Amino acid sequence: xxxxxxxxxxxxxxxxxxxxxxxxxxxxxxxxxxxxxxxxxxxxxxxxxxxxxxxxxxxxxxxxxxxxxxxxxxxxxxxxxxxxxxxxxxxxxxxxxxxxxxxxxxxxxxxxxxxxxxxxxxxxxxxxxxxxxxxxxxxxxxxxxxxxxxxxxxxxxxxxxxxxxxxxxxxxxxxxxxxxxxxxxxxxxxxxxxxxxxxxxxxxxxxxxxxxxxxxxxxxxxxxxxxxxxxxxxxxxxxxxxxxxxxxxxxxxxxxxxxxxxxxxxxxxxxxxxx
Amino acid sequence: xxxxxxxxxxxxxxxxxxxxxxxxxxxxxxxxxxxxxxxxxxxxxxxxxxxxxxxxxxxxxxxxxxxxxxxxxxxxxxxxxxxxxxxxxxxxxxxxxxxxxxxxxxxxxxxxxxxxxxxxxxxxxxxxxxxxxxxxxxxxxxxxxxxxxxxxxxxxxxxxxxxxxxxxxxxxxxxxxxxxxxxxxxxxxxxxxxxxxxxxxxxxxxxxxxxxxxxxxxxxxxxxxxxxxxxxxxxxxxxxxxxxxxxxxxxxxxxxxxxxxxxxxxxxxxxxxxx
Numbered sequence: 001x002x003x004x005x006x007x008x009x010x011x012x013x014x015x016x017x018x019x020x021x022x023x024x025x026x027x028x029x030x031x032x033x034x035x036x037x038x039x040x041x042x043x044x045x046x047x048x049x050x051x052x053x054x055x056x057x058x059x060x061x062x063x064x065x066x067x068x069x070x071x072x073x074x075x076x077x078x079x080x081x082x083x084x085x086x087x088x089x090x091x092x093x094x095x096x097x098x099x100x101x102x103x104x105x106x107x108x109x110x111x112x113x114x115x116x117x118x119x120x121x122x123x124x125x126x127x128x129x130x131x132x133x134x135x136x137x138x139x140x141x142x143x144x145x146x147x148x149x150x151x152x153x154x155x156x157x158x159x160x161x162x163x164x165x166x167x168x169x170x171x172x173x174x175x176x177x178x179x180x181x182x183x184x185x186x187x188x189x190x191x192x193x194x195x196x197x198x199x200x201x202x203x204x205x206x207x208x209x210x211x212x213x214x215x216x217x218x219x220x221x222x223x224x225x226x227x228x229x230x231x232x233x234x235x236x237x238x239x240x241x242x243x244x245x246x247x248x249x250x251x252x253x254x255x256x257x258x259x260x261x262x263x264x265x266x267x268x269x270x271x272x273x274x275x
Numbered sequence: 276x277x278x279x280x281x282x283x284x285x286x287x288x289x290x291x292x293x294x295x296x297x298x299x300x301x302x303x304x305x306x307x308x309x310x311x312x313x314x315x316x317x318x319x320x321x322x323x324x325x326x327x328x329x330x331x332x333x334x335x336x337x338x339x340x341x342x343x344x345x346x347x348x349x350x351x352x353x354x355x356x357x358x359x360x361x362x363x364x365x366x367x368x369x370x371x372x373x374x375x376x377x378x379x380x381x382x383x384x385x386x387x388x389x390x391x392x393x394x395x396x397x398x399x400x401x402x403x404x405x406x407x408x409x410x411x412x413x414x415x416x417x418x419x420x421x422x423x424x425x426x427x428x429x430x431x432x433x434x435x436x437x438x439x440x441x442x443x444x445x446x447x448x449x450x451x452x453x454x455x456x457x458x459x460x461x462x463x464x465x466x467x468x469x470x471x472x473x474x475x476x477x478x479x480x481x482x483x484x485x486x487x488x489x490x491x492x493x494x495x496x497x498x499x500x501x502x503x504x505x506x507x508x509x510x511x512x513x514x515x516x517x518x519x520x521x522x523x524x525x526x527x528x529x530x531x532x533x534x535x536x537x538x539x540x541x542x543x544x545x546x547x548x549x550x
Contacts, residue, residue, distance in 0.1 A: 022375070062371055062378035068389035071382075072347040095399060096337055096368055097426035100297070103337035107346075114343035124370060124399045126421055128428020146401055151372035153403020156450055161438040168435065168443065175431055 001087050001119045002140050003183050003208070007232045009055045009085060014268040016233050017260060018056035018089065018210070020240025021046065021078060022063050027245055029252045039067075042252075043078040046244050049257035053264035056236050057082050058089035058210075076115050087236070089144060089210070090118040098130035105134045109141050120144050122188060122210075125172045129179055136180045143185050144210050147173050148200065150190025173203050182206035186236070189228075197227035205230060211237045214263075221263070225270035233275060239263060276362050276394045277415050278458050278483070282507045284330045284360060289543040291508050292535060293331035293364065293485070295515025296321065296353060297338045302520055304527045314342075317527075318353040321519050324532035328539035331511050332357050333364035333485075351390050362511070364419060364485070365393040373405035380409045384416050395419050397463060397485075400447045404454055411455045418460050419485050422448050423475065425465025448478050457481035461511070464503075472502035480505060486512045489538075496538070500545035508550060514538060 001009075010016050021043055025033075028042045035041040047057065059078060064071035082088055094104040104121070111117035120142035123132055135143045148158055148169045158169040166174070176185055186208040191197050200209070209228055214221050214237050221237060228235050239259075247255035276284075285291050296318055300308075303317045310316040322332065334353060339346035357363055369379040379396070386392035395417035398407055410418045423433055423444045433444040441449070451460055461483040466472050475484070484503055489496050489512050496512060503510050514534075522530035 024378075060371070060375055060378075062369070062375045062382065065382035066378040066385075066389055068382070068391060069344065069347050069351055071389070072344050076344055093371055093399070093402075094337070094368065096335070097424065098428075100335055100337045103299075103335075103341040107337065107340035107343070110341075114341055114346070116343060124368070124401050126399050126401045126432060127368075127424050127426060128431030128433075130426050130428040132428075149372065149402050151402060151405050153373075153405040153407075156403030157401060157443065157447065158403075160435075160443065160446060163436040163438055168432065171435060172432065 003232060006055070006087055006208070009087070010233045010271075013053070013055055013264070014271060015053055015055055015264040016235045016237055016267055016271075017054040017263050018058050018087075018236045018238040019046070019050050019054045019243055019260065020091070020212075020238050021057055021059040021244070022240045023059075023244065024063055025067070027248075029248050029250065031250055037074065037077070039071075039074045040077045040081075043074075044081050045253040046256050047078075047081050049253040050243065050260040051083050051086060053257070053260040054086070056087040056089055058091050058238055060091040060240075079116060079118070088118045088120070090116070090121040093122050093124050093146060095124040095127050095131040097127065098134060101131045102134035105138065109135070109138045120186070122146065125176070129175075132176070132179055136184050143180065145172065145176050145185060145187055147187040148189050148191050148196070150212055154190060170203055173200075177204075182208070186210055188212065194223045194227045197224065201228065201230070206232075206234070208232075208234050208236060211235060214239055221266055222270065225267070225274050229270075229274045231275070233271065237263075237267075278507060281330070281362055281483070284362070285508045285546075288328070288330055288539070289546060290328055290330055290539040291510045291512055291542055291546075292329040292538050293333050293362075293511045293513040294321070294325050294329045294518055294535065295366070295513050296332055296334040296519070297515045298334075298519065299338055300342070302523075304523050304525065306525055312349065312352070314346075314349045315352045315356075318349075319356050320528040321531050322353075322356050324528040325518065325535040326358050326361060328532070328535040329361065331362040331364055333366050333513055335366040335515075354391060354393070363393045363395070365391070365396040368397050368399050368421060370399040370402050370406040372402065373409060376406045377409035380413065384410070384413045395461065397421065400451070404450075407451070407454055411459050418455065420447065420451050420460060420462050422462040423464050423466050423471070425487055429465060445478055448475075457483070461485055463487065469498045469502045472499065476503060476505070481507075481509070483507075483509050483511060486510060489514055496541055497545065500542070500549050504545075504549045506550070508546065512538075512542075
């Protein structure tokens with residue numbers, strides 16, 4: 001999917017919502033456990049209920065890998081259920097030396113070989129340019145590079161002050177600009193405070209930002225839109241648990257739909273106000 | 276496996292060799308392609324041929340993920356073929372926020388859930404403490420933290436000069452000491468030059484180091500031993516392509532065995548000299 005196509009989808013759906021498919025078999029409604037494949041059945045109903053209100057789905061691969069081969073099969077079946085016009089993110093946080101990162105790129109982008117045809121994959125920056133560049137060789141596919149993460153440990157290194165008078169995450173963003181264009185690279189930005197987001201926009205004015213910090217992880221959608229939006233929207237705001245676990249009852253899909261619609265309705269207003 | 280058990284194995288086998296099972300179906304001997312499962316058959320023969328001379332096996336997960344569900348099955352079957360007394364490394368370079376890293380830890384360490392029972396997993400440090408700590412909650416399991424990688428892009432950020440008068444990788448190592456002991460944490464160190472290794476040993480005197488840079492990636496085994504060894508050996512030196520692709524003919528296992536034996540014989544001498 002191109003940047004323009006993603007923007008068109010956002011305008012059409014009046015939404016920049018990404019739904020995180022972080023499906024944990026110990027947290028899904030108990031009545032689903034009698035299904036032949038509870039995880040896929042849960043995801044199927046979540047996708048059917050929320051597809052109208054979101055522009056992206058983001059399974060975190062860890063939730064699937066924890067179930068071994070079966071989990072990998074579940075991820076495969078889940079991705080086959082996502083409608084075609086919805087952007088897909090493999091939240092895998094991969095990164096390795098060049099020839100090995102090329103294998104990861106094939107794992108997520110090369111359907112013939114791996115069965116997966118994601119639009120994008122999250123990548124960790126620690127190993128530098130050759131850990132990222134193999135992913136950029138695929139047309140209309142995206143790297144979503146970890147820049148500023150919202151977890152406690154994010155502060156351990158990402159905010160390290162460099163002698164070059166910048167923080168490490170700023171160096172990551174500036175360096176990534178030399179690797180690929182805003183048509184190829186997005187950034188993970190766990191910043192939800194106004195000042196952090198406006199500062200981030202100064203160094204990445206054109207890139208889409210994937211913002212994980214709304215919903216169960218806290219964060220104000222209004223501030224994200226006010227300080228993070230650019231002229232192509234430039235935002236994908238993720239919500240996982242607040243949507244997919246909105247109810248543990250038989251009405252989980254209906255409640256997920258309500259939560260997704262609520263966020264879409266807010267986003268509709270914010271698009272009017274800040275785009 | 277505990278540090279003492281690993282050291283005992285090294286002494287017994289007179290080897291600190293790790294064999295990288297980076298099996299690429301496009302590179303294995305053509306005669307294997309007629310087998311029902313070429314990748315697993317290749318790995319089976321490689322393991323049988325080299326187990327006598329190595330103390331660890333390290334599959335890089337990217338090579339398996341590139342084949343999708345089938346690849347994950349191959350990894351599972353491969354790990355079931357590794358003899359019990361050999362240390363196993365999931366070279367997966369994972370790392371995520373706390374609750375998600377806990378899923379990754381289960382993916383590689385919790386056999387009941389995922390089918391995998393690796394001794395260790397490689398982890399990327401960018402997301403800090405909570406991306407690492409879930410792996411440390413498993414008895415006698417290890418985190419092998421990326422510190423100094425040998426690839427070109429390793430220089431992009433790992434050598435960044437911090438205001439605290441240290442390089443980023445040094446901060447990573449020093450910070451990791453506050454997370455876990457040398458009984459729990461090893462470091463990936465792609466340094467093969469004498470000066471780099473001795474400097475690294477100053478900040479991590481007791482930890483085992485996983486050194487990838489010998490064999491196809493270059494690097495002198497003699498210098499690694501001289502400047503990297505500590506009183507528990509403290510080294511796992513990996514070789515992948517130089518062993519597993521030593522021949523593309525029907526004699527590939529025999530040639531792999533010869534290459535592994537050659538390295539073991541060198542290591543035997545180096546253990547005598549520097550331990």
